[in-house]
Amino acid sequence: MTNLKPVDVAIIGGGWTGLLMAKEITASTSKSVAVFERGIPRKMEDYAVTMDELDHNIRLRMMQNTAEETITHRHSLKDSAVPVRQHGSFHPGTGVGGAGEHWGGASFRFQPDCFRLRSHLTEKHGAAKLSADLSVQDWPISYDELEPLYWKSEQLMGISGKAGNLRGEKIDGGNPFEGSRQHEYPTPPLKHSYASSLFADAVRRMGYHPYRTPAANLSEPYKNPDGITRPGCAYCGHCQRYGCMIGAKAQPTNTLMPVLAKRKNFELRTGSWVRRIIHKDGRATGIQFTNASGEEFFQPAGTVVLASFTLNNTRLLSLSKIGTPYDPVTRKGTLGRNLTHQVGVNTRIFFDKPLNIFMGAGELASRISDFDGDNGFTGAEDGLLRLGMIALGTNGDTPIGSFGVMPKGASKSNWGSEWKAASIKWRDHSAAIGMSGEHLAYRQNYMDLDPTYTDKFGDPLLRFTLNWTDHEYKMREFALKIQANIAREMGAKFDEGPPSRAPYNVINYQSTHIQGGVVMGASPENSVVNKYLQHWDMPNLFVVGASAFPQNAAPNPTLTSLSLTYMAADGMINRYFKHPEKLI
Ligand SMILES: Cc1cc2nc3c(=O)[nH]c(=O)nc-3n(C[C@H](O)[C@H](O)[C@H](O)COP(=O)(O)OP(=O)(O)OC[C@H]3O[C@@H](n4cnc5c(N)ncnc54)[C@H](O)[C@@H]3O)c2cc1C
Ligand code: SF4
Numbered sequence: 001m002t003n004l005k006p007v008d009v010a011i012i013g014g015g016w017t018g019l020l021m022a023k024e025i026t027a028s029t030s031k032s033v034a035v036f037e038r039g040i041p042r043k044m045e046d047y048a049v050t051m052d053e054l055d056h057n058i059r060l061r062m063m064q065n066t067a068e069e070t071i072t073h074r075h076s077l078k079d080s081a082v083p084v085r086q087h088g089s090f091h092p093g094t095g096v097g098g099a100g101e102h103w104g105g106a107s108f109r110f111q112p113d114c115f116r117l118r119s120h121l122t123e124k125h126g127a128a129k130l131s132a133d134l135s136v137q138d139w140p141i142s143y144d145e146l147e148p149l150y151w152k153s154e155q156l157m158g159i160s161g162k163a164g165n166l167r168g169e170k171i172d173g174g175n176p177f178e179g180s181r182q183h184e185y186p187t188p189p190l191k192h193s194y195a196s197s198l199f200a201d202a203v204r205r206m207g208y209h210p211y212r213t214p215a216a217n218l219s220e221p222y223k224n225p226d227g228i229t230r231p232g233c234a235y236c237g238h239c240q241r242y243g244c245m246i247g248a249k250a251q252p253t254n255t256l257m258p259v260l261a262k263r264k265n266f267e268l269r270t271g272s273w274v275r276r277i278i279h280k281d282g283r284a285t286g287i288q289f290t291n292a293s294g295e296e297f298f299q300p301a302g303t304v305v306l307a308s309f310t311l312n313n314t315r316l317l318s319l320s321k322i323g324t325p326y327d328p329v330t331r332k333g334t335l336g337r338n339l340t341h342q343v344g345v346n347t348r349i350f351f352d353k354p355l356n357i358f359m360g361a362g363e364l365a366s367r368i369s370d371f372d373g374d375n376g377f378t379g380a381e382d383g384l385l386r387l388g389m390i391a392l393g394t395n396g397d398t399p400i401g402s403f404g405v406m407p408k409g410a411s412k413s414n415w416g417s418e419w420k421a422a423s424i425k426w427r428d429h430s431a432a433i434g435m436s437g438e439h440l441a442y443r444q445n446y447m448d449l450d451p452t453y454t455d456k457f458g459d460p461l462l463r464f465t466l467n468w469t470d471h472e473y474k475m476r477e478f479a480l481k482i483q484a485n486i487a488r489e490m491g492a493k494f495d496e497g498p499p500s501r502a503p504y505n506v507i508n509y510q511s512t513h514i515q516g517g518v519v520m521g522a523s524p525e526n527s528v529v530n531k532y533l534q535h536w537d538m539p540n541l542f543v544v545g546a547s548a549f550p551q552n553a554a555p556n557p558t559l560t561s562l563s564l565t566y567m568a569a570d571g572m573i574n575r576y577f578k579h580p581e582k583l584i
Contacts, residue, residue, distance in 0.1 A: 001288070001296040007267075010287050010301035011035045012274045012316065015098020016558060017544040017565045018307030019256040020156075023226075024569035026263040029577065033266050034299070036289055038273040039095030042253050047243035053398045056241045062102045064092045069455040071311060073506050075467040076444065077328065083453050083461065088507040089341070090514055091241070092309060096270060097252035099309070099512055100558065104240040104362035104395060105216035105249050107159045108555030109150050111373045112143035112179040114438075117551060121385060124374070130385075133469070135338055135441040137550045140522045140531040141567070143179045149563035151183055154214075156562070157250035158222035158230065161185035161214030175211045177369040190219045190233065195355045195431040196366035199392035202489040208368045213391065215363035216250035226259045237396020239362030249362060272297075275459060277304055277320040277541065284541045290457065303572070303580075306518075306543040307565075313547040314447045314517030315462040323528055323537060328444050328465070334528045336447040338516035339466055340552035343388065343437035345476040345499050347483040349492035350407050354428045357397045365393035371482065372554050373438070384474055388437030388554035390482060397428070405430050408495045433486055435479035436511070441551040442469060447517045467504045513557050518547035520564075530584045532571030533564060539582050542568050 009025055011018045014037030022033045055061045064070075064087075072081035093099030113120045116138045121130055153159075163184050164174025189212035192200065200210040217233040224230075233248040247254040260266045271292035278285050278298065286300040306313050314336055317323055326337035370376045371387040379385055404414075404423045411422035450463040476499035487494040521527025524536040533548055535541040544565045546557045553560075571583050 001298050004297055004299045006286070006300035006302070007032045007034045008301070009033045009303045009305060010299055011305040011307055012287060013037060013098065013306070013308035013312070014039075014096045014252070014268060014270070015093065015307065015309065016100040016252050017561055018305065019252045019260060020562055020565045021305050021307060021542075021544060021569055022266055023256050023259055024566065025573060026260065026266045028573055030265055031577070035268050036272040036274050036287065036299070037096055037268065037270050039270065041268070041270045042096045042101060042243065044243070044245065044247050044254055047245040051238050051242060051245065053238070053400050056102070056238075057398060057401055060087055060091060060241065062093060062095065062241065062243070063087055064094045067456075069461065071462045071464050072450045072453050073464045073466065075465070075503050077465065081450055081463045081465070084506045089505065089510045090512040091509070092311060092512065096257070096268065097243075100252045101243045102241045103558065104556075106363040106365070106556040107154065107157060107214050107216050107559040109178060110143070110553040110555055110560055111177065113373055114553040115139040115141060115143050115146070125379065125385070133443045135443050137441075137521060137526055139550055140520055140527070146560075146563050146567070147179070147182060149566040150559065151181075152566055153559050153562040155186050155225050156255060157216040158186045158218050158224055159214050159216055159559075160187040160190050160219035162189050162211060164209075164211055173211060175367075175369050176209050177372055177375055185214060187219050187222050190215055190217060190361055190364050191235070192366065193357070193360055193364055193394035195357060195394050196364065196392055198490050199433065199486065200366040202486055203368050206486065206489055208370045210366050210368055213363045213365040213367050213393075215361065217361040217363055218248045218250075224255070228255055228258055230254060233361045235359045235361050235364070237358050237360045237398065239360070240395055274308070274316065275319065275457060277306065277316060277322060279320065279322060279538060282538060284538055303540045303542070303576075306541065307545055309545055310514045310517055310547040311462055313543050313545055315449070317518065317528070317543070318449045318462075319459055322535065322541070325448055326446050328446050331443060334519070334524070334526065336517050338441035338519050338550055339445045339447050339464060340439040340441050340515045340549070341466065341504075342511040342513045342552055343439050343472045343475050344435055344510055345479050345483070346432045346434040347480065347487055347494050348405065348430060348432050349487045349490065349494045350426065350430050351492055352429070355431060357394055357402070357428055357431060360394035360396035362395050363393070364395060365391045367391035371479070377478070382474065382478060383471075384478055385471065386438040386440065387475055387478060388435050390433065390435050390479065390486070392431055392433050394431065403427065407493055433483045435476070435483070436554050436556070437475050437479065438554045439552040440471065441516065473499070473501045511556070513546070513552060515546045515549035515552045515557065518543045519550045520548040521550065531567065532576075532583045533568040534571065534576070534583050539576070540580065542572060544568050
């Protein structure tokens with residue numbers, strides 16, 4: 001192993017959170033910052049020549065290679081976990097920019113009650129009514145504390161949207177259920193697609209409150225506070241799972257890298273696979289990594305930031321033996337607990353007219369939050385604690401992926417000339433109404449190291465023990481009824497039927513919203529990091545990303561991850577560097 005020249009700060013992972021941390025530190029200190037990213041370098045010009053659906057959308061060119069590292073999954077403690085050999089329920093990214101290059105761009109704030117979920121549910125239902133397995137907890141920060149940082153993140157990316165609650169005033173056309181905002185969105189909402197306008201008209205007639213999804217796909221040219229200018233979206237429909245070839249979608253490579261590239265105290269080392277955080281006497285001393293040629297290095301560092309997404313944040317801490325692994329039986333230990341994903345259910349709707357659905361943007365959607373959190377239902381009569389948002393999105397139906405979508409019974413067989421004729425008939429005549437629902441944390445859902453399977457280096461893989469509970473099935477049943485009513489109001493055909501009560505599966509895509517494992521909290525008894533995302537046991541180690549979320553919320557996570565990263569950077573720069581000890 002080769003010892004390298006020390007750096008002040010070593011950051012593991014070159015996605016949104018790692019690069020934002022680097023931008024903040026290099027902006028206001030002279031500390032040397034090196035980002036270690038195991039994937040390839042990227043730039044916008046690459047995307048113009050690689051817009052290929054088969055390559056990106058089907059073969060998932062931009063995702064982590066499962067032959068090198070994957071996760072294993074089991075449903076419960078009594079099962080054996082097996083490796084996920086093809087990406088299914090979520091799509092972790094790799095390379096500079098991480099999944100932030102090929103994300104959709106939905107950029108919501110969480111509702112204020114999400115940050116005090118345990119208190120909220122207890123006040124509403126009484127502690128006795130909450131399942132003993134429920135493991136949700138309050139965040140160590142409030143919505144009001146995070147509000148200015150949400151605004152900073154929105155300005156960074158130029159989020160397109162319309163306020164629904166501006167300094168307490170409810171505004172039609174925005175989301176009236178959002179927490180109070182101090183500012184209007186940096187850019188106006190994206191245009192409606194035909195299908196999203198049909199949804200908006202229908203739900204409005206039903207008394208709901210439609211709004212257009214706040215999106216990192218710019219509705220018009222925008223210059224952010226760092227002086228980075230990006231153009232408006234061209235609605236090309238090749239957005240999620242692709243990088244944007246014109247830079248209209250905020251991505252780390254077009255928003256953070258142009259700033260970082262000019263900083264003399266910044267360095268990006270791609271092809272650097274970090275395998276351990278090295279530590280001694282309660283402090284990180286640096287990181288151990290292997291480069292693309294298989295050579296091993298020790299990089300000494302004064303401070304280490306772990307920003308390698310939920311999966312590797314948990315795994316690298318486990319491999320490095322930092323913190324106490326969680327035990328779901330005794331509920332002792334904190335590392336790996338409160339693994340959550342996202343709860344979804346879709347209703348496919350069909351029209352006799354074409355929808356031009358091939359046009360769209362990563363997050364061009366019309367949406368209601370009338371059932372987000374526990375809006376719109378009491379919970380008493382239906383056994384539901386939380387639900388989520390309901391939307392019709394048009395992010396671009398591409399030729400291969402959308403071919404063969406038809407109502408049940410439209411073809412007797414799923415191949416041959418009859419099927420082809422039906423596929424052509426129904427092409428561009430279909431959309432989906434879907435729920436993005438809150439996944440609560442439970443005692444039994446957690447992450448640890450797999451005892452059997454290893455990655456390409458022989459290091460243990462991360463193991464998911466994860467399954468749905470009755471609550472998630474009830475959420476889907478409830479959402480499906482609302483979705484059916486909306487479909488009827490839209491005048492669409494749709495396939496009715498109960499949602500599947502099948503256990504969690506790793507095959508069907510849910511979302512790449514994986515949370516927990518390194519959760520933040522008010523004390524080391526129930527969390528791994530404090531509100532500055534500083535490790536409770538190791539003051540010079542900060543762990544950023546959605547791994548810190550105590551539980552999932554219905555909205556997509558990245559805006560909240562970025563806002564927490566700003567908070568961590570502030571704690572590190574303005575407090576920790578001046579007095580390098582525990583911040584709390
Ligand atoms: C198809 C898709 C659509 C999405 N749409 C949305 C959306 O609309 N809205 C939203 O909020 N979110 C969305 N997401 C999720 C969003 O992309 C993530 O929340 C966000 O990118 C996470 O940023 P991060 O920096 O925490 O992690 P990542 O982006 O995953 O970056 C982590 C980086 O760390 C690197 N890394 C990992 N392990 C190591 C190691 N051992 N050594 C060195 N480097 C390592 C990885 O290669 C990666 O580049 C979407 C994701 C996908 C895949
Ligand atoms: S839909 Fe818009 S933001 Fe998305 S890739 Fe195309 S031009 Fe870029």
